[in-house]
Amino acid sequence: MEPTTNDLNMNLFDRVLDRLCLTPIGLAGLILLLILPFIPPFNQEYMLRWLIYCGFVAAMSVGFDLTAGYINIVNFGYMAVAGTGGYTSALLVINAGLSPWIAMLAGGVSSAILGLIIGMISLRLRGIFAACLSWFFGLAVMGLAIKMVWLTRGPLGLRTPRLFETESNFPFYFLIIILVYLTYLVCKWVVRSKMGLAFQAIAQNMEAARTSGIDPVFYRVFNFTMSCAIAGVLGGFYAHFYGILTPDMMHTSKTVEILAVAYIGGRGSLWGGAVVAFPFIFLMEIVRSTLSHLPGLNLVIYALVLILVMIYYPGGFSYFYDTHIRQPKNRALRYFLNGREAKV
């Protein structure tokens, strides 16, 4: 890792924070998330369950944004890739007796291989065609999961052992928060390095990037593989948290959910999706459970928000934050929002 801002002007706290890719407000948010399950309305198990789902969507949207926001290819089979990781992990635990922790990583590896394949075969395609290809790939993988009943038990669902031997959701909550943060950190490190520049160059103009000596093949495939590996590990978490795995998880509508959160959060920001996921998915779950006599209402709201954001504010939440909130006059507040800025 090379230093990004001039380290000399910084004290130790700022330097550590910079290395961890956090601003003071980001740190505050992370601490808030960590103490959230002890604050009264949120300490009930069902609320915690929703929050874990929020965390899952948040982490997935960060991984999704790495491809969608940086090399401008929408991986439309993202949940199918995650499902592959989940199934690999679950099958390894059930049939080979592996520990779920190692199996989760193995799930990541299997998804990375899948991502490598999709990345390689979508090399010749751009924009919507690459999206279509990953979509069809996802459909094919879902079809396989449905039809290979002898292995996956098909739509009946595969019962999987949970990661922790307790009924409580607390340890899962802390694990998913750590996973959200780790996902963000790894992605941020990658895009902060020279690679991030290469990604953006490829996304904007592939010919120009190639002329400047950037090998688009390597960077595109690397990006795809990494994003899919993240999905695989998270899919393993999903499998070993819910304890049951059905091919439904790989459905396109689930990918749409991740996609909506990532775009409402703001493409190309990585943190946008993670920040938006918690309040947004949580509210949706409240709507879904309190207005259960109106099925589908939460998804109607969901779709309306996506449409309105796409038409009127395509930058999403992160763009709003950057233009309207980030630059206050007050210096202390400014430090709180941005961290120590480099003196130019």
Added chain:
Amino acid sequence: MSKNIVADLTAWVRTAAGLSMTIAVIVAIAATIHTGPYLLVNTIVTGGMLALVATGLTLMLGVLNIPMFAHGEYFMIGSLTAYYIFTPISEFILEHPDSWLVTFGPFIAILGALIGGAIAGAISEKLVFGPLRRRSTDNWVMNSFLLTVGLSVLLVNLHQLIFGADFKGIVGYWQGMPISIAGAYISLDRALAFIISAVIVALFYLFMTYTRTGMAIRAVSQDITGAEIVGIDIEKIVLLTISLACALAAVSGGSLLFMIPSYPSVGLEPLYMAWFVVILSGLGNILGAVVGAFMVALLKVITVEYVGAGWDFVVPSALIMLILIFKPSGIFGSDVRGVLDK
């Protein structure tokens, strides 16, 4: 002279389009001989309906550069409209068995589906695509794709919210003896559904080729600035194109109501299949879409017949992926990247 024709024919067969069409015809004939003519009938009925959906999708892509993800939802709107029009008609028929509605009632329902789809398309242009087009600066293809994703989720769940998630189907449109062709019995519904789709596709083709409006639509698809210069009202053409494309999907849903009942996510399968067709045949190629629709239908029917039900996602998508890898512009190759990388 005859030598020339033979040479031309062999040259055509050796192109990607000719090769795939020849293989498709041979496979169709072989399978028909092996299992019986019902396979061919199934292919033709499914293919006819798929052709309607896929032509609409092609139109949206070719003229407006919108990769429509919500096209299946207009199929759903069509079947829903037809259901709500036909249910009172069928009750009326039960009481008055010799009224003229026995013959013409189904046509009214299908016409209603057509009009419903056109209106739905016009509304979505006014409320969704129009505002995006006026505000969009760059990356139109991807943005409009995501917009249609949102539209699809919205329409599916509005259906569930307002009409409920249960199956809304009918027993059949026309009562009567099935027609027997070469030992295969075809119900009147299927035969008429195919005839309707064939007539509509033919009319649509004539409309696009010979009328001034159709020519204007094609002009816009080729060069929007040039079309504007010669005095074509772009807004009008866009509105017309969207409602036409949606009406095509809706009429397909309406006339297939006897086979596929209406429920919220009914549009997903026609959507997948139509996308397969569009990728297979190349974008913006209407005749190619019609031929491709029959090929995909054949592929689906044969997969269900020989591999088993449920595999009809896996096998066609694997094949389409192969085509995408080796021939990204589709087998009837139009210049794909030129259209989409604007």
